Amino acid sequence: MIGVVVWSSGSREKAIIWCEDQATLAYLQGTANFAGPGEWPQPGDLVELETRTVGNLRHALNVTMLSEKSCLQLPRILADSQQQQASRPALRVVAHQDAVPSGSVASSTRRPATTYARPRSGAAR
Template sequence: MIGVIVWSSESREKAVIWCEDQAALAYLQGRGEMADPRHWPQPGDLVELEAEMIGNLRHARKVALLSEQSRPDLPRMLEQQAGTQAEPRLKLVASRDAGRVADDGDDVAARHALRICAAG
């Protein structure tokens, strides 16, 4: 699988990788997972890796550098993008039927306690 390093700390030997399958981020921990342990990846580097799920954490294995600094501006771009996200235009409101139980045994409170309505 191909990935891009989005965060890295050489001193801590940790990195976060966005993967082409757009699933969970992969976490690289330790030089032992690098194909060439002499070079620690930096943000923007393009890498090839294998991913392994352990519990609910995706670990990067057999990480090999494909291209250095393919996107050195990636961390800045992601930071700027996060700052421009609009607040969601949805709000939660209580339903008028909250707490009432239907005759057929269905709990109306469970089905209608919260209704998502467009804020306006």
């Protein structure tokens, strides 16, 4: 699978990779899982990898470098996209109760108003 590194720490030997299948992010940890020669992958690097999910964490395995700095703008684009989504309101009105057309499920399940007559006092029952 192909992926792009979106975060990296060479000193901690960790990286986060956005994968082409757009499933959960893959986490690269340790030089044992980085099969490529050269420097530790940096944000924007295009890599080839295998993944394995353990629990709820997706691990990147056998990571090899395809192209350095080929997608340098991707981490910024993803951060900007997240900020734009955070600024949008989470809730919005989608329909009003009185806007339900007649014959729909909502209007057909209403019970008709029932009027009950009270017995008059002193009347025979």
